[in-house]
Amino acid sequence: MKRFAKYFCVSLVLVLLGCDSTSPQPASTKAADEAAVRQTDDNWSKAAQSKKVDDWMAFYADDAIVLPPNEKKVDNKEGIRKEIGTLLAAPGLSIHWAPINVEVARSGDLAYTQGSYELTSNDAHGKPTTDHGKTVEIWKKQSDGNWKCIVDMWSSDLPAPTV
Amino acid sequence: MKRFAKYFCVSLVLVLLGCDSTSPQPASTKAADEAAVRQTDDNWSKAAQSKKVDDWMAFYADDAIVLPPNEKKVDNKEGIRKEIGTLLAAPGLSIHWAPINVEVARSGDLAYTQGSYELTSNDAHGKPTTDHGKTVEIWKKQSDGNWKCIVDMWSSDLPAPTV
Numbered sequence: 001m002k003r004f005a006k007y008f009c010v011s012l013v014l015v016l017l018g019c020d021s022t023s024p025q026p027a028s029t030k031a032a033d034e035a036a037v038r039q040t041d042d043n044w045s046k047a048a049q050s051k052k053v054d055d056w057m058a059f060y061a062d063d064a065i066v067l068p069p070n071e072k073k074v075d076n077k078e079g080i081r082k083e084i085g086t087l088l089a090a091p092g093l094s095i096h097w098a099p100i101n102v103e104v105a106r107s108g109d110l111a112y113t114q115g116s117y118e119l120t121s122n123d124a125h126g127k128p129t130t131d132h133g134k135t136v137e138i139w140k141k142q143s144d145g146n147w148k149c150i151v152d153m154w155s156s157d158l159p160a161p162t163v
Numbered sequence: 164m165k166r167f168a169k170y171f172c173v174s175l176v177l178v179l180l181g182c183d184s185t186s187p188q189p190a191s192t193k194a195a196d197e198a199a200v201r202q203t204d205d206n207w208s209k210a211a212q213s214k215k216v217d218d219w220m221a222f223y224a225d226d227a228i229v230l231p232p233n234e235k236k237v238d239n240k241e242g243i244r245k246e247i248g249t250l251l252a253a254p255g256l257s258i259h260w261a262p263i264n265v266e267v268a269r270s271g272d273l274a275y276t277q278g279s280y281e282l283t284s285n286d287a288h289g290k291p292t293t294d295h296g297k298t299v300e301i302w303k304k305q306s307d308g309n310w311k312c313i314v315d316m317w318s319s320d321l322p323a324p325t326v
Contacts, residue, residue, distance in 0.1 A: 065264075065277065067297050069232050069318040101228075105268030112275065112301050114228065114314055134230050136299050136316050138275050151277055153299050155232040155318045162324065 033104040037111045037139050040147045041099045048095055051088045053081055061140055061148035069155040092122035097135055097154075111139040111147065117154055133157045196267040200274045200302050203310045204262045211258055214251045216244055224303055224311035232318040255285035260298055260317075274302040274310065280317060296320045 044059040057080070060066075066074040066083055074080050087093075097117035104111040113135070120130040138151035207222040220243070223229075229237040229246055237246050250256075260280035267274040276298070283293040301314035 067277075067299065067318065070321060070323040072320045073297050103273065105270050105273040107268050107270030107272075109270075110266065110268040110273055110275075112273075112314065114230075134236050134316075136230065136301070136314060138299070138301075151275065151299060153297075153316055153318070155230065155316070157235045158233060160233040160323055 029108055030104055030106065033108045033111065033141075034102045037104060037113060037147050038099050038102045040139070041097075041102075041113050041115065041137065044149075045095075045097045048088075051093065053085045053088060056084050056088065057081060059149050060152070061142065061150045064148070064150050064152065067151065067153040090121040091126070092120065092128055094118075094120040099137075109141050111141075113137045113139065131156050131158060192271055193267055193269065196271045196274065196304075197265045200267060200276060200310050201262050201265045203302070204260075204265075204276050204278065204300065207312075208258075208260045211251075214256065216248045216251060219247050219251065220244060222312050223315070224305070224313045227311070227313050227315065230314065230316040253284040254289070255283065255291055257281075257283040262300075272304050274304075276300045276302065294319050294321060 040059070044056070047055040047059070057077075060077075060080065062077070064080065066080050068074070068083060071083075074083050087095075095117065097115055099113035099115040101114040102111065115135045115137070116132065117135055118130065118132045120128050123129045133154055133156040135154040136151070137149050137153075139147045140150045142148050203222070207219070210218040210222070220240075223240075223243065225240070227243065229243050231237070231246060234246075237243050250258075258280065260278055262276035262278040264277040265274065278298045278300070279295065280298055281293065281295045283291050286292045296317055296319040298317045299314070300312050300316075302310045303313045305311050
């Protein structure tokens with residue numbers, strides 16, 4: 001009986017040590033998640049070089065919303081395809097972006113990136129003009145472990161045109 | 164001995180049931196967090212009615228960044244105070260905003276709100292003009308349990324002025 005009680009206590013301690021549900025996730029998970037989000041955002045900017053709408057759209061979740069400056073919120077896939085299609089069809093287009101800050105929730109399900117973009121396209125006279133600005137993207141980890149963008153917003157650093 | 168073995172097994176099962184570290188947080192935590200973020204954003208819009216910079220600033224974390232349209236990123240408290248001070252000093256100002264979507268990470272440390280704003284102020288001729296648009300705010304739970312905004316971005320729904 002005494003020996004059994006000893007086994008019981010040792011087992012209980014081992015079980016309790018093994019399942020501390022209040023301990024935070026290991027730091028490596030957060031770092032790995034942040035690296036994955038950063039890499040995905042970089043891949044997205046590279047994918048945009050094909051200037052194909054599908055290559056761009058692959059980075060949005062099904063319920064993504066896009067918030068372009070001086071336009072209403074676009075909250076449906078068809079509207080987003082149209083928005084991105086117009087952007088990618090701009091004559092002389094060159095577009096790049098990159099994340100600056102990347103932060104992932106401890107639970108590894110939600111993240112954001114705050115970055116910058118540069119966009120060159122030809123004006124009405126065929127002269128290249130360059131815009132640059134800032135981005136906020138919100139990311140959600142999908143059931144397959146990949147990160148997809150659920151909110152995409154950007155705005156120019158340049159002053160608005162004056163009438 | 165047999166009775167002790169039975170107690171051991173029952174205890175072990177209860178302990179294992181009580182500490183399943185892989186199970187998600189209870190739904191009520193997520194709902195409560197989302198309600199808290201929504202309430203904080205509503206309180207912020209109400210606080211802005213005083214038109215005092217300090218009342219507005221109280222909702223930003225110390226390391227908050229502000230991303231106004233057609234301006235560079237503002238990533239320091241002094242710059243943000245100046246930005247908000249200029250906004251709140253606009254003649255005839257009326258400003259309101261509200262969250263539409265609110266989403267909190269399972270771990271309850273990171274959240275975002277996507278909402279809309281309406282802003283009326285007098286133009287150069289003293290005539291009230293109204294702008295409306297969309298917002299993205301990213302929120303972080305502070306060590307005291309309160310939510311503070313760490314990224315604040317907005318842009319107009321109205322077309323940019325044409326030269």
